[in-house]
Amino acid sequence: MRFAGLKKFNSEFSRGDNGSISIVAMLLFVAFAAFAAIGIDFAKLRSDRTLMQSTADAAAHAAIYMRELNDADTAKAAALEVVEAMMPFDDYKTVVSENDITFGDFDYETRSFTADEDAKGAVRVNIHRDEASGNGISTYLFKLVGIDTFDTNLDSVFVTYVPTCFIEGFVADEKVDIQSNNSYFNGFCIHANGGVSINSNNFFESGTVVSMTDLDDLELPQSGDESNDGLDEALREAAYRIRVVNRLPDMIDSLMAGEDTYLQSYTTAPFPVPVYGNQIDVSTLLPGLVYYLTCPGAKATLRGDYLEGVVLLTSCEVKFDQGIQIVDSLLVTTSTSKSSFNSPASLVLGLDDDCAPGGGAVILTMGGVSFTSDLHMYGSQIIANSDVEFSANADGIEGASIISGGTISGTSNMNMGFCGDGMEYNYSAEYFRMAF
DSSP states (O other), rough: OOOHHHEEEEEHHHHOTTTHHHHHHHHHHHHHHHHHHHHHHHHHHHHHHHHHHHHHHHHHHHHHHHHHTSSSHHOOOHHHHHHOOOSOHHHHHSOOOOOGGEEEEEETTTEEEEEEETTTTTTEEEEEEEEGGGEEEEOGGGGGTTEEEEEEEEEEEEEEEHHHHSSSSSSSSEEEEEEESSSSSSTTTEETTTEEESSSEEEETTTEEESOOOGGGGOOTTTTTGGTTTHHEEEEEOOOOOHHTTTTTHHHHHTTTTTTTTTOOSSSSSSSSSOOOSSSEGGGTTTTTTEEOOOGGGGEEESSSEEEEEEESSSEEEEEEEEEEEESSSEEOOOOOTTSESSOOOEEEEETTTTTTSOEEEEEEEOOEEEOOOOOEEEEEEEEEOOOEEOOSOOOEEEEEEEEEEEEEEEESEEEOOOOOOOOTOOOOEEEEEEO
């Protein structure tokens, strides 16, 4: 009987499932632990890669920013300072060296970077952490399967560009105020950080841009935008630091000091020749030379009908004779008068040459500009620290760039278009963006 009972017990025990849940639980625990290991290590990898990419991006931006006005070594040093601040050597060892920062050119069509240490248009920063350098991204649970570190190598490429508005168009830090019966053609740009005021019966051809920081700052007549053909399609929201106006004092100081950094190609001698008087006959100013004009009473008039190939520097308020044409010339004043450059009528800036290279004129002033009717601009530029005002019948169909640290005010019957070429005398300050 005892043996029969023992046999029955063994048979029941072998058929029982008590305790089998422990085996399933163990298998599930192992699986969850494996997934947890993967999750923890990959979360750390993602976090460390994010820091690396942010560091590379910041370093590339610093390098391209500094390269604009400095040599490559200075720009690289600035980038390495950023790297040290974000990923200190004591914690991460060398993630970016000087050899990992390369200047060159970037081709948008092929998405390719070509190294050229003399170039300023693009920079590539390579950032890396790897076992060979002793700074690979360490793992936690992957160590259990023999993976102690992850090797990671990332790039950041930044490029320079000049917004189209700063090549040809009206750009104001405060406001652009235009009146009626004006036409703006494909490619022309109107931008003001503080808003744009537009009256009625203006025409905006397809491809024209009218932008401001906030479209709520657009001022229209009572008739709204219905009386301004094409305006709706032209409107954009955008904001710009007017960097070239911020740089204006340094540019003028450089020119006044006889430096050639900002001189144009038509200049043959950088050092200013002194000129004195309130009435200057432009025929006495010889092409290729730089002149410094001193005038009694801080006002002078340029007499004559044609000025070519001259750089004129002054602290005076300058008035142009009616009908004068200025070609291949740079006119600069430190005067802060609201009419530091002014004209009674029919001022022609540049050469009417169908957008051919050369021929343009540039005006730089620490003050404002005031021109009455018939301002003509051909491949020419005005940069003013203060307001720019011009009256009726302005014509810039072949290249006009007006940039103001204040307000641009134009009246009626303007024709403004985009040339695309022939603006090589323009002054600009680079802007920067990530290519990848």
